[in-house]
Amino acid sequence: MTTEVDKNQKLTMIVFDGDLDKAMASFIIATGAAAMGKQVTMFFTFWGLNVLRKDESANVKKPFLEKMFERMMPRGPKKLGLSNMNMAGMGPKVMKKMMKEKNVSSLDELIEMAQDLDVKMVACTMSMDVMGLTQEELIDDLDYAGVASYLSEADEANTNLFI
Amino acid sequence: MTTEVDKNQKLTMIVFDGDLDKAMASFIIATGAAAMGKQVTMFFTFWGLNVLRKDESANVKKPFLEKMFERMMPRGPKKLGLSNMNMAGMGPKVMKKMMKEKNVSSLDELIEMAQDLDVKMVACTMSMDVMGLTQEELIDDLDYAGVASYLSEADEANTNLFI
Amino acid sequence: MTTEVDKNQKLTMIVFDGDLDKAMASFIIATGAAAMGKQVTMFFTFWGLNVLRKDESANVKKPFLEKMFERMMPRGPKKLGLSNMNMAGMGPKVMKKMMKEKNVSSLDELIEMAQDLDVKMVACTMSMDVMGLTQEELIDDLDYAGVASYLSEADEANTNLFI
Numbered sequence: 001m002t003t004e005v006d007k008n009q010k011l012t013m014i015v016f017d018g019d020l021d022k023a024m025a026s027f028i029i030a031t032g033a034a035a036m037g038k039q040v041t042m043f044f045t046f047w048g049l050n051v052l053r054k055d056e057s058a059n060v061k062k063p064f065l066e067k068m069f070e071r072m073m074p075r076g077p078k079k080l081g082l083s084n085m086n087m088a089g090m091g092p093k094v095m096k097k098m099m100k101e102k103n104v105s106s107l108d109e110l111i112e113m114a115q116d117l118d119v120k121m122v123a124c125t126m127s128m129d130v131m132g133l134t135q136e137e138l139i140d141d142l143d144y145a146g147v148a149s150y151l152s153e154a155d156e157a158n159t160n161l162f163i
Numbered sequence: 164m165t166t167e168v169d170k171n172q173k174l175t176m177i178v179f180d181g182d183l184d185k186a187m188a189s190f191i192i193a194t195g196a197a198a199m200g201k202q203v204t205m206f207f208t209f210w211g212l213n214v215l216r217k218d219e220s221a222n223v224k225k226p227f228l229e230k231m232f233e234r235m236m237p238r239g240p241k242k243l244g245l246s247n248m249n250m251a252g253m254g255p256k257v258m259k260k261m262m263k264e265k266n267v268s269s270l271d272e273l274i275e276m277a278q279d280l281d282v283k284m285v286a287c288t289m290s291m292d293v294m295g296l297t298q299e300e301l302i303d304d305l306d307y308a309g310v311a312s313y314l315s316e317a318d319e320a321n322t323n324l325f326i
Numbered sequence: 327m328t329t330e331v332d333k334n335q336k337l338t339m340i341v342f343d344g345d346l347d348k349a350m351a352s353f354i355i356a357t358g359a360a361a362m363g364k365q366v367t368m369f370f371t372f373w374g375l376n377v378l379r380k381d382e383s384a385n386v387k388k389p390f391l392e393k394m395f396e397r398m399m400p401r402g403p404k405k406l407g408l409s410n411m412n413m414a415g416m417g418p419k420v421m422k423k424m425m426k427e428k429n430v431s432s433l434d435e436l437i438e439m440a441q442d443l444d445v446k447m448v449a450c451t452m453s454m455d456v457m458g459l460t461q462e463e464l465i466d467d468l469d470y471a472g473v474a475s476y477l478s479e480a481d482e483a484n485t486n487l488f489i
Binding site: 025095 | 170179180208209210228229232289293295309317318321323325
Binding site: 201323 | 333340372395398474488
């Protein structure tokens with residue numbers, strides 16, 4: 001007799017993009033699923049890591065290219081652009097205003113909500129290494145892992161999205 | 164005894180992007196799956212809602228920001244751009260011409276085909292609210308729902324894509 | 327009695343985007359999964375086909391629009407841009423340098439590794455037709471198929487990603 005795990009109890013997401021709108025979408029799905037009692041794992045990789053950055057500089061010493069990349073990439077939820085109609089930063093401002101008027105939670109609030117709901121947030125260590133990002137530059141309470149860990153978690157879940 | 168549902172009978176997609184090429188890809192998968200007898204649910208959110216817009220203005224009264232957003236976003240399949248090589252609107256024209264020559268259905272035709280094959284097309288109500296889009300501005304025969312409804316449908320399907 | 331296939335033995339991906347970073351992500355997942363003993367099928371469609379192009383021109387005779395498209399699209403892994411911070415080609419150079427320093431395999435190496443690990447790479451015939459790409463312009467040892475073939479493979483896999 002095999003004990004069949006209920007894969008509907010779990011959902012995973014790879015958050016590859018670092019755009020405000022895609023980050024919003026992924027956290028709306030994550031918090032919605034967690035509120036329904038599902039175990040949710042979000043795996044942040046490449047530009048998705050920018051969603052997890054602290055908004056102040058951590059003053060970590062690093063080589064020139066890493067420094068340059070770090071400076072050019074948006075630092076945390078407040079700095080993210082839109083995948084569409086970004087209009088040099090106007091788009092995100094307009095969208096945030098529209099969301100606030102409709103009482104939609106901000107990305108900051110969604111991330112906090114996800115942490116309260118025990119959504120597991122994993123930073124991809126290989127991407128961190130390539131982009132020269134260190135643990136002290138990212139928000140607290142993250143897990144750190146690689147692709148093998150993601151694949152094992154995906155095996156346990158019915159819904160696995162790449163965002 | 165549990166009655167095990169065959170998850171291969173169902174497929175879901177979140178259509179987040181509003182680009183012509185991604186919309187084409189999602190409708191090619193949707194109509195292909197429906198033609199194979201699968202139940203297909205497409206959940207349109209954020210820019211994906213533009214795919215469902217009527218091409219004429221519905222003259223709905225709305226606040227300034229919503230009006231501005233509405234005017235700037237592409238109105239329906241004929242106005243969508245490409246995610247790549249858009250070249251200020253030249254790209255979509257070239258691609259449409261190439262598709263027509265190869266007898267590939269246009270996006271308009273694919274949407275009609277999807278409706279004939281009973282593909283369930285759902286507009287995300289939260290996104291509609293944020294972007295200030297109303298039901299009368301979208302094509303007919305849509306369903307309207309939120310993230311919880313999507314998650315329930317995804318639980319019933321083996322293949323769940325985010326496009 | 328039904329023989330239940332273990333869906334965790336298989337993983338599929340649709341590679342739609344032709345950006346260096348997304349291609350890297352898909353091959354890192356593919357080789358990781360194959361190294362864990364999974365059967366992996368990558369289905370390349372639309373811009374994703376650019377990842378599979380040979381870097382020299384195959385001098386295939388084709389109509390004007392196809393020729394133009396072919397010339398403008400990046401020819402193979404070495405020519406791909408980034409989805410973010412492309413900066414007119416500077417971004418990919420910087421990222422490649424950073425990856426090399428961290429001993430991360432290049433896309434070329436990852437593709438070779440995938441082939442060694444028997445990852446099944448399928449070129450979408452409809453996309454090839456639309457974009458005017460022929461088999462001799464793509465790398466060797468590919469499979470050629472359409473959406474129905476993808477859907478059948480997805481039915482056999484637990485994790486199905488759209489990248």
